[in-house]
Amino acid sequence: MKFLLLHQNFPGQWRHLAPALAARGHEVVALGLTPQVPDGWLGVRVLRYQPARGSTPGIHPWVIDVETKMIRAEAVLGAALQLRQGGFMPDAIVAHPAWGESLFMAEVWPDAPLGIYCELFHQLHGQDMGFDPEFDTQEPPEVRAARLRVKNTVQWLHFDRARAGLSPTRYQADTYPPPFRGCIQVVHEGVDTEVMKPDAAATLHLRGTTGAGDSEVWELAHGAELLTFVNRNFEPLRGCHVFMRALPDVLASRPQAYVVMVGQDGVSYGAAEPTGRGWRRRFWEEVAPRMPPKDAARVLFVPSLRRDDFTRLLQVSAVHVFLSYPFVPSWSLLEAMSCGAAVVASDTGAVREFITHAQTGYLVDFFDRDRLAKAISLLLASPATRQRLGAAARARMQAQFDLKTQCLPRMLDWVQRLCQPDLSKT
CATH class of the missing domain: 3.40.50.2000 (Glycogen Phosphorylase B;)
Known part of the structure; x- marks a missing residue:
C-alpha cells in the first residue's frame, strides 16, 4: 500500500x-x-x-x-x-x-x-x-x-x-x-522502555553554567541527590517560574542536593519574555537573592543535550520535576517515568493520565511552590520512597505506554x- x-x-x-x-x-x-x-x-x-x-x-x-x-x-x-x-x-x-x-x-x-x-x-x-x-x-x-x-x-x-x-x-x-x-x-x-530504562551504573559528564555564573563540567552518577528539570525552552507555560521560586527552599533543606536545568531561551508555546532578557534570566534574577552563593553554585543550566546524554541524565536523576499549564504533555515526562525517576508533577490536564498521586509520582498544585519544595525535599531525603515511586512509574510505562x-x-x-x-x- x-x-x-x-x-x-x-x-x-x-x-x-x-x-x-x-x-x-x-x-x-x-x-x-x-x-x-x-x-x-x-x-x-x-x-x-x-x-x-x-x-x-x-x-x-x-x-x-x-x-x-x-x-x-x-x-x-x-x-x-x-x-x-x-x-x-x-x-x-x-x-x-x-x-x-x-x-x-x-x-x-x-x-x-x-x-x-x-x-x-x-x-x-x-x-x-x-x-x-x-x-x-x-x-x-x-x-x-x-x-x-x-x-x-x-x-x-x-x-x-x-x-x-x-x-x-x-x-x-x-x-x-x-x-x-x-x-x-x-x-x-x-516510549521505548527498552532504551529509556533504569541504569544504576549510568554516569554523565555535563557542561553548563552554574547559578553563580561559573562555567563548569559536572560528573554525575546514579545515587546522588540530583534534581532535574527539562524544557525545550524555559517559559511560564512549563512552570519554570514556579520551579525556580521553589529552589531556594529545596537547596536550603537539602545541602547535598544538586540541580540540573535543561532548556533554551527561545519560545515554544507561550509569549516571549517582554523585556528581551528571556524567562530563565528573569526568574533567576528574581530568586538568586534568596539563596547564598554556595547554593546558587549547585544549580547547573544546560542549553540542550544530545539524545544519549539526555537518557543518561534521566537515569541518574533522583527526582524529576514536570510542571505545565493544562496543555499538551511533554514526552520527557513519560521518558523520566520509564527511566525509573521519582517524579513530582503539576496536578493539571493530561498529567493525571500518567501519574496517580503517591503511587506513580507526586502531584502538586501548579501554583503551590511551598508544597512543591516540600515534595521535592521529601523525596530527596527518602531513597526508599523514590525507589517505590520510580519502580511503579516504570511499571505503568511498560504496561500501558510501551512503544x-x-x-x-x-x-x-x-x-x-x-x-x-x-x-x-x-
Missing part, C-alpha cells in the same frame, strides 16, 4: 509510525516544511515543500495564523499535484493538521481517506488560556473567545474531510467539539482501519 504522511517538521509524531509502515513493505512518502531527517530515512521518501510567499505585512493580527496556514496548504497542494502527476496515488493520508498542510488533500486525492493527529483544539476554559493570572493578558472574554474561534478555523475545516482522528491523551481528545470527538481514538506515541508492545501496534491498527472502506457511506 501507499501512504502519504504530512508534518511540518517531519517525522514529529510519525517518528515511529513512518518507518514501521516502510518496514512492512509499504511505500511511504513524507512531506514537510523543515524535515528533521534526510530523504531515504529508514525507507521513507522524505520531500520538502516550499511556500511561494510569506505572510502579508500589516494584516489583521487575528488572521496572521490563518493566512500562514493557507500559504502552507497552498504549497502542499502544489507538491501533491506534482506527486499525482508522477503517478503517486496514496491509499491513505495521515497528517498533523495544525499547520494547514493537509487542508486541500481531498481536492487532489478525493478517494484517499484522511486521518489527522488531534493534538489540541483551543478552548476558552480549561486550558492554558487565562490559567496563570500572573501572565494573563486580561483581554475581555468575548474578545478572547473570538480570537480562539479564528485560531481554530483551519482545524475545523478538516472535520468534514477527515475519516478519523488520533490523540495521545483523553484530555487532548476531549478538547475537540462533539461532532468530531467520536471519531478520535486515544493512542499515545509511546513496541502497546502504542505502535495500536497506531498501526488505526492506520489499517483508516484504509478500510467507510461503511457509513455505502
Whole structure:
C-alpha cells in the first residue's frame, strides 16, 4: 500500500509510525516544511515543500495564523499535484493538521481517506488560556473567545474531510467539539522502555553554567541527590517560574542536593519574555537573592543535550520535576517515568493520565511552590520512597505506554482501519 504522511517538521509524531509502515513493505512518502531527517530515512521518501510567499505585512493580527496556514496548504497542494502527476496515488493520508498542510488533500486525492493527529483544539476554559493570572493578558472574554474561534478555523475545516482522528491523551481528545470527538481514538506515541530504562551504573559528564555564573563540567552518577528539570525552552507555560521560586527552599533543606536545568531561551508555546532578557534570566534574577552563593553554585543550566546524554541524565536523576499549564504533555515526562525517576508533577490536564498521586509520582498544585519544595525535599531525603515511586512509574510505562508492545501496534491498527472502506457511506 501507499501512504502519504504530512508534518511540518517531519517525522514529529510519525517518528515511529513512518518507518514501521516502510518496514512492512509499504511505500511511504513524507512531506514537510523543515524535515528533521534526510530523504531515504529508514525507507521513507522524505520531500520538502516550499511556500511561494510569506505572510502579508500589516494584516489583521487575528488572521496572521490563518493566512500562514493557507500559504502552507497552498504549497502542499502544489507538491501533491506534482506527486499525482508522477503517478503517486496514496491509499491513505495521515497528517498533523495544525499547520494547514493537509487542508486541500481531498481536492487532489478525493478517494484517499484522511486521518489527522488531534493534538489540541483551543478552548476558552480549561486550558492554558487565562490559567496563570500572573501572565494573563486580561483581554475581555468575548474578545478572547473570538480570537480562539479564528485560531481554530483551519482545524475545523478538516472535520468534514477527515475519516478519523488520533490523540495521545483523553484530555487532548476531549478538547475537540462533539461532532468530531467520536471519531478520535486515544493512542499515545509511546516510549521505548527498552532504551529509556533504569541504569544504576549510568554516569554523565555535563557542561553548563552554574547559578553563580561559573562555567563548569559536572560528573554525575546514579545515587546522588540530583534534581532535574527539562524544557525545550524555559517559559511560564512549563512552570519554570514556579520551579525556580521553589529552589531556594529545596537547596536550603537539602545541602547535598544538586540541580540540573535543561532548556533554551527561545519560545515554544507561550509569549516571549517582554523585556528581551528571556524567562530563565528573569526568574533567576528574581530568586538568586534568596539563596547564598554556595547554593546558587549547585544549580547547573544546560542549553540542550544530545539524545544519549539526555537518557543518561534521566537515569541518574533522583527526582524529576514536570510542571505545565493544562496543555499538551511533554514526552520527557513519560521518558523520566520509564527511566525509573521519582517524579513530582503539576496536578493539571493530561498529567493525571500518567501519574496517580503517591503511587506513580507526586502531584502538586501548579501554583503551590511551598508544597512543591516540600515534595521535592521529601523525596530527596527518602531513597526508599523514590525507589517505590520510580519502580511503579516504570511499571505503568511498560504496561500501558510501551512503544513496541502497546502504542505502535495500536497506531498501526488505526492506520489499517483508516484504509478500510467507510461503511457509513455505502
